[in-house]
Amino acid sequence: MQNQQIAKHPDKVHGPVLGIETSCDETGVAVFDSGCVDPERGLLAHRLYSQIAMHADYGGVVPELASRDHVRKLTPLIRQTLADAGLAMRDLRGVAYTAGPGLVGALLVGASAARALAWSLDIPAIGVHHMEGHLLAPLLEPDPPQPPFVALLVSGGHSMLVEVAAIGRYRLLGDTLDDAAGEAFDKTAKMMGLPYPGGPALAKLAESGSSGRFKFSRPMTDRPGLDFSFSGLKTQVMLAYRAHADDPAAKADVARAFEEAIVDTLVIKCRRALEATGSERLVIAGGVGANRRLRAQLADVAQREGFRVYFPRLEFCTDNGAMIALAGALRLQAGLHDGPEIKVTPRWDLETLPAIA
């Protein structure tokens, strides 16, 4: 079942919109003022509470603990964020919340809070697609990208190349056949005994590794197409790592070679996607977008090949409330909103979203 965004409310929302993100292990809250023409200045306040320390003991996200912690943290975070923005509850004109994809229990916490608030304030609310939030995050930066563009969305759950004809009009160009890029980082890091979340830990270790000692394949770059597959890479890394278990320097060198393989693969596919669509603008978003090697390499290729690449600031690559407030505000501003029921969509196809006219 898809969320239906019905334009039955005649009002187009102009003014402060509260954004709530609770799809996984971060509680994010923000206020975005859709009355502000310039998205960069529309962000009035944002706060994040990360549950990483709580899940670290288990080596990954424990869904039930995540839901309970969102319950504990969300209300105080909303109060604090509104205070930061210098606003009272009654100043809000709309509420946006992540309705999917994500962990069902965690999503329900944000959706219930958002729906209750909207009901009590008699304002519209809208369920936002988490990946649309990521995709639009670069719009919060100075000199934001204008559609059409190509977006590489690389997070813990997704690796997608998307053609963005307009905000809300998305065509999937490529997807992962197995592990997402972030998932490959996390699983490989875990196998190498690094702490959760593995992506940043592995990237840090890779900085001290030397290039060239190990070489892993660039999966699916030897054939046409824009899909990804990262699960085989994990096995290659495991074999190399185990074969050099008695060499302390090998760990960083393996991490370096793994990161290079992932980054090269992503860069090759981005260039292909730009070529296939004739686009000259590339947007990078999602947690893996915080990877420094990926950012540096793409900036370098963009300069050499004459396209532009746009990144969100590091804190808006990973999950946050600002991207949800922005995505929701753009939809509410266009007159879209959802019915009053509390509904989440843990699996949700980005291509089915209604365009923002």
Ligand code: KG4
């Ligand atoms: O977008 P995000 O915060 O959550 C999801 O929607 O999944 O992405 C989290 C993912 C995790 O897999 C994490 O390990 C990865 O992004 N990540 C990184 C880096 N920072 C976060 N991967 C590689 N290098 C990083 N610097």
Ligand code: ZN
């Ligand atoms: Zn995310």
